[in-house]
Amino acid sequence: MNPPAIRVVAASKRYGSLQALAGVDLEVAQGEFFGLLGPNGAGKTTLISALSGLARPDGGVFEIMGYNVVSDYRKARRNLGVVPQELVFDPFFSVRELLRIQSGYFGIRNNDDWIDEILENLDLTAKAGANMRMLSGGMKRRVLVAQALVHRPPVIVLDEPTAGVDVELRQGLWQFIRKLNRDGHTIVLTTHYLEEAEALCGRIAMLKSGKVVALDTTENLLRRFASHSLAVRLDRPELAAATGGVLAANGWAEFPLDRYDDLEPLLARLREAGAKILEMRVGEADLERVFVEVMSRA
DSSP, rough: OOOOEEEEEEEEHHHHHHHEEEEEEEEEEEEEEEEEEOOSSSSHHHHHHHHHHOOSSSEEEETTTTTTTTTTTHHHHHHHHOSSSOOOOOSSBHHHHHHHHHHHTHHHHHHHHHHHHHHHTTOOOGGGGGGGGGGOOOHHHHHHHHHHHTTTTSEEEETTTTTOOHHHHHHHHHHHHHHHHHOOEEEEESSSOOHHHHHHHEEEEEEEEEEEEEEEEEEHHHHHHHHHEEEEEEEEEEEEEEEOEOTTTTTEEEEESSGGGGGGHHHHHHHTTTEEEEEEEEEEEHHHHHHHHHHHHO
């Protein structure tokens, strides 16, 4: 039986008075596209740092492809590629030199064919000879992705990979990452762009204050927590509260809908109250609504 790509049991980590991880249990199967979501300070980056050996946990078990990140660090690290959130780079080398050096860290020689493929897929070929200092922030972030992939790890962790990246690159990056996932790579994504997580991730864990507060398939989370909504702009906005709606500052009123069957009774209620609808839109259930609901309950 294949071991999970990532296995975390009873993970704990404290920084002074801050409990960054408070008993996290998590398994990610091989080949999954997995989302790790949470507000700032929830413990996502601490968890990733512990998995990659950059932070020493206070307790718990961390494994990559069955290898313990403490007792079998070399094999665990060889199976993991991490794209960090911070733009960390060596200013003295070109892009290609940096990727060759990164290959050398893992004992890989003559890696130029794979480096060329990565550069092409990340639209970096034209910048291969450019010094890292000369690159824009978006280009530097592409190089971080390339560095994480240079040793062909089966498990890839992306910590906010599209922060500050233009829309065109974002589309190209996700096309490449989807291809890696189809080829069998396990992908773990943290992002504040929840529409990305909803479109890409098959399963999602949500963290708050160092604890997992929700863990399920994206489809089940949408079904369990999110509701549809009706947004209307009324000729008499004060009638919104009287009919069960919430009036926003922009003059629109929002009414929650558990299912579309509730729409007609709601419209009838508004008509009976004497309200005239000037504009109307029906909102779909989405991951942002799920996220807000889960965080408020937690």
